[in-house]
Amino acid sequence: MNNVALSTALFNNGLTCGACYEIQCDSQQDPKWCHPGSIIVTATNFCPPNPALPSDKGGWCNPPREHFDLSMPAFLRIGEYIAGIIPVSYRRVPCTKQGGIRFEISGFKYWTHVLVYNVGGAGDVREVAIKGSRASNWEPMQRNWGQIWQTGNDYSGQSLSFRVTTSDGRTVNSIDAVPVNWQYGQTFEGKQFS
Incomplete structure (x- = not known):
């Protein structure tokens, strides 16, 4: 997989x-x-700006420049190493992913972060909701940063379901994607967009 900042x-x-x-x-x-x-x-990372340098001499990620900071193997597939930076044309495309959406859980009893990744279709997530097995309603999660979503509720000892909505308005529910005996630091797989 080619990731880019x-x-x-x-x-x-x-x-x-x-x-x-x-x-x-x-x-x-x-x-x-x-x-x-x-x-x-x-897109998996942020390429920070460097305001100390001009955008054509090292400040490649400075606003308002649109820049893709590629890994060297990805860069070498479309350009010569010696060039360093090359002009590109680009377009958004649907994401094709292997397996289901991944939910990586971190945190502590009173706050839980869930990194949502490997999302097919639009790829970028607009909303995430969580539901524990002892709850009857979905709880909207708040975006922490990127695709890390958070809640302040304690869901320990419950199986977890997730509702993921992408930027194109499509939604998929992963019911009981996380078993009752889950622990922080684990990653689980749910349904995928078709």
Whole structure:
């Protein structure tokens, strides 16, 4: 999987985390450094700005620049190493993922964080709700950062269900995705968008 860090302009305060893009080197702007073809990447990180440097000399992630900070293996599939930075064209594409949505649980009895990842379809999550096996209603979770969602309620000793809604308005319910005997630091798999 090709993960990518996005500049401020693309990351949108973490709202775009999980989205997928098709990227190719723009050979019309700079044919010398481009390889043919494209790659699909998933936005997983933030590329912080460096206001001490100009955006064309090291401050690649400075606003308002749209920049994809690729791993070296991903970069080498579309451009020459010596170029360092290349012009690209890109577009949002649906995310195709193996297996179900992942729910990584961390925290403590009085606060729980859930990292939601491996999301198909739109990829970026707009809302998450949680329901313990002793509850009758879904509780909306609050976004902490990126795709980390939090609650202040104690769900220990309960199986957990999650309702995930992506930016395109589609929703999937993962009922009892987490068993009663779960512990912090574990990751569980739920349903996936088709």
